[in-house]
Amino acid sequence: MRLTSLFSTESDGAPMPTATTDARSTHVPHAVEVVGVSKAFGAVTALEQVSLTLDAGEFVAVLGPSGCGKTTLLRCMAGFERIDSGRVALGGRAVALPGIHLPPHRRHVAVVPQEGALFPHLSVSENVGFGLAADGFGARAGRALRGGRPGRDGTGGTGGGGVRAGARAARIEECLEMVGLAGMGSRMPHELSGGQQQRVALARALAPHPPLVLLDEPFSALDASLRTELRADVRTALREAGATAILVTHDQGEALSMADRVAVMCDGRLRQVGTPEEVYTTPVDAWVATFVGEAELLEVTQGHGDRLDTPLGPVSVLDGGPAASHVVLRPEQVHLVPDRGDGLSADAGAGAVRTVVRSVDFHGHDALVTLELPGGRTARARTGAHPPRPGERMLAWVEGVCRAVPPGGL
Ligand SMILES: Nc1ncnc2c1ncn2[C@@H]1O[C@H](COP(=O)(O)OP(=O)(O)OP(=O)(O)O)[C@@H](O)[C@H]1O
Numbered sequence: 001m002r003l004t005s006l007f008s009t010e011s012d013g014a015p016m017p018t019a020t021t022d023a024r025s026t027h028v029p030h031a032v033e034v035v036g037v038s039k040a041f042g043a044v045t046a047l048e049q050v051s052l053t054l055d056a057g058e059f060v061a062v063l064g065p066s067g068c069g070k071t072t073l074l075r076c077m078a079g080f081e082r083i084d085s086g087r088v089a090l091g092g093r094a095v096a097l098p099g100i101h102l103p104p105h106r107r108h109v110a111v112v113p114q115e116g117a118l119f120p121h122l123s124v125s126e127n128v129g130f131g132l133a134a135d136g137f138g139a140r141a142g143r144a145l146r147g148g149r150p151g152r153d154g155t156g157g158t159g160g161g162g163v164r165a166g167a168r169a170a171r172i173e174e175c176l177e178m179v180g181l182a183g184m185g186s187r188m189p190h191e192l193s194g195g196q197q198q199r200v201a202l203a204r205a206l207a208p209h210p211p212l213v214l215l216d217e218p219f220s221a222l223d224a225s226l227r228t229e230l231r232a233d234v235r236t237a238l239r240e241a242g243a244t245a246i247l248v249t250h251d252q253g254e255a256l257s258m259a260d261r262v263a264v265m266c267d268g269r270l271r272q273v274g275t276p277e278e279v280y281t282t283p284v285d286a287w288v289a290t291f292v293g294e295a296e297l298l299e300v301t302q303g304h305g306d307r308l309d310t311p312l313g314p315v316s317v318l319d320g321g322p323a324a325s326h327v328v329l330r331p332e333q334v335h336l337v338p339d340r341g342d343g344l345s346a347d348a349g350a351g352a353v354r355t356v357v358r359s360v361d362f363h364g365h366d367a368l369v370t371l372e373l374p375g376g377r378t379a380r381a382r383t384g385a386h387p388p389r390p391g392e393r394m395l396a397w398v399e400g401v402c403r404a405v406p407p408g409g410l
Pocket residue numbers: 041044045046064065066067068069070071072073250
């Protein structure tokens with residue numbers, strides 16, 4: 001296999017990298033390759049040595065708290081920001097290196113922003129068709145999808161002489177169907193709900209068949225039930241379109257439920273990249289554990305190796321050793337049975353401890369129960385829809401494997 005990247009210069013002066021591949025090669029370039037990218041705004045380091053690779057058709061969520069650098073990473077991929085160091089390649093083509101910066105409209109990337117991205121004076125169809133040429137395939141996608149203003153001509157991109165207007169109209173209708181808005185092309189944006197507007201924004205992004213779709217917190221302005229519904233539909237539409245996609249979000253549930261892989265970000269760095277199950281069940285550290293879901297940090301009272309004593313009884317650990325000071329576990333790993341008063345129960349796990357229910361947060365499908373443990377500390381257990389009541393005595397124990405934390409690792 002041989003893949004060589006060469007650079008030529010386009011008429012607008014932008015360096016235009018091209019990739020040539022050995023004809024016998026079976027190598028498929030990564031859809032996205034971000035390698036050691038750093039970016040600072042004055043004294044603020046927004047990205048530090050970020051590396052992330054996506055295969056074609058993959059859906060990755062970049063998950064992190066506000067200000068961690070998610071949007072900056074997305075903007076560096078789209079070409080709206082210049083990187084300070086590292087490199088970005090899309091579809092095997094280098095688009096950013098220090099000193100080299102391919103402008104957004106040459107990157108074939110579609111961006112779905114948070115909200116307000118539709119052109120208010122254009123109909124739904126005109127919005128969706130904005131980035132399409134007359135033949136129904138991609139023209140001005142880069143410009144159209146920046147979330148900014150429509151083109152200078154203000155026509156919404158319907159030009160092109162109508163030679164193959166049929167293909168264009170068909171593509172618009174196909175995209176509307178993909179996002180569940182078939183037949184709504186003649187409506188104006190103000191006649192749509194917030195969720196429908198975001199569906200139109202997605203249809204517009206997908207219309208020119210972009211190889212890469214970047215979604216910047218596209219559901220943040222929607223209410224909870226609409227968000228859940230739209231997540232599933234967006235996931236299906238992206239899969240149908242075969243697009244590679246990156247979703248930026250600070251919502252753990254959104255990242256875990258939608259993505260093939262989750263890249264967890266903190267202070268400009270990627271802390272862990274893995275499948276939703278990996279980052280949830282085997283977080284690399286206590287910070288990831290507590291950010292990617294509810295987590296309990298229990299101090300180790302005794303023991304070493306892969307079985308440690310804690311205030312919730314014995315716990316099996318993944319990576320234990322004599323040095324572990326804490327363990328991280330999920331509330332659903334804490335199991336409960338009623339304590340009949342003698343501290344014993346045939347149903348309880350080995351080493352179960354006596355606890356008292358202090359409070360219950362009921363969520364309908366499940367509940368988070370706060371338990372008071374011997375010695376006064378508390379821990380949480382997730383139960384089904386019929387939790388015990390405050391004041392009830394319960395035997396509690398931990399099942400499954402937990403992550404051990406070395407001293408100083410919190
Ligand atoms: N144009 C800019 N000028 C100066 N500082 C910036 C600029 N853009 C981002 N920053 C800073 O870079 C850091 C990362 O910002 P970024 O918007 O990427 O974070 P984020 O994770 O997307 O946050 P949020 O979830 O709140 O949108 C922040 O400290 C932010 O203040």
